[in-house]
Amino acid sequence: MNASVAVPTGGHWWFRLLAFLGPGYMISVGYMDPGNWATDIAGGAQFGYLLLSVILLSNLMAIVLQGLSARLGIATGRDLAQACRDHYSRPVNLGLWLLCEIAIIACDLAEVIGTAIALKLLFGIPLLAGAIITAVDVVLVLLLMNRGFRALEAFVIALLLVIFGCFAIQMVIAAPPLQAVLAGFIPHAQVVTDPKALYLAIGIIGATVMPHNLYLHSSIVQTRAYPRTDAGRRSALRWAVTDSTIALMLALFINASILILAAAVFHAQGRTDVQEIEQAYELLAPMLGVGLASTLFAVALLASGINSTVTATLAGQIVMEGFLRLRIAPWARRLITRGIAIVPVVVVTAIYGEQGTARLLVLSQVLLSMQLPFAVVPLVRFVSDKAKMGALVAPRWLIVLSCLIGGLIIVLNVKLLVDVWRG
Template identity: 45%
Template sequence: MQASRKSLEEINNTVSVNKEGKASQKLLSYLGPGLLVAVGYMDPGNWITSMQGGAQFGYTLLFVILLSSIAAMILQSMTVRLGIATGDDLAQATSRYLNKPLAFVFWIIAELAIIATDIAEVIGSAIALDLLFNIPLIVGAIITVLDVFLLLFIMRFGFRKIEAIVGVLIFTVLVIFVFEVFVASPHVNAMLEGFLPSKTIITNHSILFIALGIVGATIMPHNLYLHSSIVQSRMYDRNKEESKAEAIKYAIMDSNIQLGIAFIINCLLLVLGAALFYGMDSDKLGGFYDLYNALHHQPLLGATMGAVMSTLFAIALLASGQNSTITGTIAGQIVMEGFINLRLPNWLRRLVTRGLAILPIILCLIIYKGSEAKMEELLVFSQVFLSIALPFTLIPLQLATNNRKMMGKFKNKIWINIVSWSLIIILSILNIYLIYETFQEL
């Protein structure tokens, strides 16, 4: 199952970098891959888990977002080092490291994780289309198949243009939510206390379920595959250690800056859910429709401003779904090429992935007669699955980046090993506990 080509060959080593300028100029030339990775940390899956977490449990789960974001920065920095130091992406490294049967199992899990990610994108986009244009959910889900043609059109302009488009959409989402949280007037002291750990996150099954959904939506498996490949788009010298070291330095800075923005947006989502819904009948609140309606009918805003606020929210949701479509497609290509060395036309790869994602959504809509609540429940379950699939991505990442033969001087430091193995063990234990508790209640 060894890959015989460069990772994402069409963009590998195609974006020039500033090699002689000041540090700030060099950083600017490396900014971009982190934007595409950050998209996965603020997709519709994050929206629903963060908003439901805020609606049901107030600001308690801000600590989980903080912890997840710090862990994400560490893990993404590991993928950066892997991609630049070895020239392999994580899928290629995994297929080289494991025997063929085991690598095949890991490939299937990676593909399922990408489908779960795509489910969130489809649901988010379909709901946004319904909110903006009153398009039925099942029609909106089918319309999202056309995303493939939009992506193919954008990719014709080059990878740097894709990064710029994604950056503009992220900035748009950030501005919208800063404004909307300001209007929602959250309790600042309670919000700050939410960044402190609480034992109820572990002891309360309902909180744990949402917490794992937040982890699954924050640290996403496909992002680890994605980042290890797209950092290789920059034109650093592949044969010089000092050039690789500089590329790693600036790529990690890019990653941390963009993930910092994603952290802020995720906190804003949870704070918005808590400020508007906490203390109410939270079992019936915290979804996209609830937030849209609450903004639309907010007494402090008035009819006109309420309509503007709710429309901005729906536009941000649609932008988020489209952003995630771009990165999900690229990650799917990396996984398929890296694990089984199979290259498909981008449009065919996208149609297959999107078709597999739409199927459970359509079945859910038919069975539950177009229930909006059931759609949002399916989205939360998709994020919990991502959390369960995460260790199958983290273990190969840890083993590969700690292999001196592969990494050379860029091998993991001791503290990185401690943190990554702790994440793997803790997350696995929590997942087993959650599955056991869920079956006990059936």
């Protein structure tokens, strides 16, 4: 689908922006998938508005990193996986591919659990049956892909608007205190000093800045038919970054809304024990006094799970083709990934009951954070290489900022491992 979406060369700037709108929303899906819900609900219920600063920081990091990803794809005509294959040895590439596959499976694990829970809440389908039903989403993905990339983007944006609408209504119903909410966006030392808060903070970072999104974005920005000249690439980069920044601000609203809802409803009334999505669903209506709140919550969760399915499938295909030059049918790729993700859900549910899936959901997001440096480090390395990037090589200030972001992620991950090791 490279250069398959036409970009107008004249007319009002609004038409060029509309032509570039889409890839940013595709990658923003990963920033509000069911894995985010688990970490945000637990964070809001236990610590009130404290972790809003982590959501804001994660979102700012995401804007920078996704901008780098778009820069790489537009400047070189290669996605991140292809750039790795060109630059690194085969053993290194195999290692990076395996790590990325683990990240995609961890993400898919969250989607399986989230979608299965939504099906149970809305239609009474048992969790195990719901998890198995999620395997048939391959039909949806194939139908959308056969209709072209614009149809895929339109479907994703429509579901994002559904999620946005659901949470906008819930925010009005919950009416959180504005002063407390704004104070939550100011960083606090407790986030680092409290091991429980740090665990959730790293889970939020892992759920927000997803490694496979960096591979995905560097590929799908190339679907636009911009002139493959220095001037055309510069213009395309400006519009692509604008697109992803707008989309990620929407993701910030949704992520923050989940945590604010948990803080305003559960933490404020002393229910700091709420960690599971099902608990939140069951308590929202009686604690808010509005039956519609729980239904909106479940509808948004289902839309989130379905949306994440589409982008995870695309990312998996891009990663496998980029690293290995291996191309398999999308339906086969989807069934393999989803099949691997379903197994731990079935096992954990059978052994520990449905409560065990909540812990599995948060753990999947921490695993994503652990994988993140293995995507960030090559990305920063490539965009700072004049020989590869040409006129679009990243400026020094951006490289320094990106290194600080990568360093912060690595330091937080190491601290978490040390805390877990000490028990």
